[in-house]
Ligand code: SF4
């Protein structure tokens with residue numbers, strides 16, 4: 001089964017986390033969750049590298065290279081074993097955010 005965490009760039013350092021919970025509020029895929037009064041990576045394979053958690057985290061607990069995770073490209077590469085491109089036809093000058 002396709003597991004995007006194997007190809008996404010999300011990194012979480014619990015040592016740097018203050019438990020503020022901001023990442024649990026802004027993540028559209030519920031990647032972070034509270035567990036035993038701590039924030040944990042609960043659904044890491046669901047991360048689509050939007051960058052919202054990284055931008056809103058007040059510490060250096062989260063690292064993610066947002067914009068490199070074009071969902072269509074990641075899925076296509078996982079299914080075909082080919083390069084990460086979605087073949088949407090955009091180029092460097094009109095590339096939408098998040099596209100490969
Ligand atoms: S980059 Fe986006 S999808 Fe991934 S964990 Fe952060 S907020 Fe969630």
Ligand code: SF4
Pocket residue numbers: 016017018019020021022023024032039056057058059061062
């Ligand atoms: S936003 Fe950062 S500091 Fe706050 S709970 Fe999430 S990882 Fe921890």
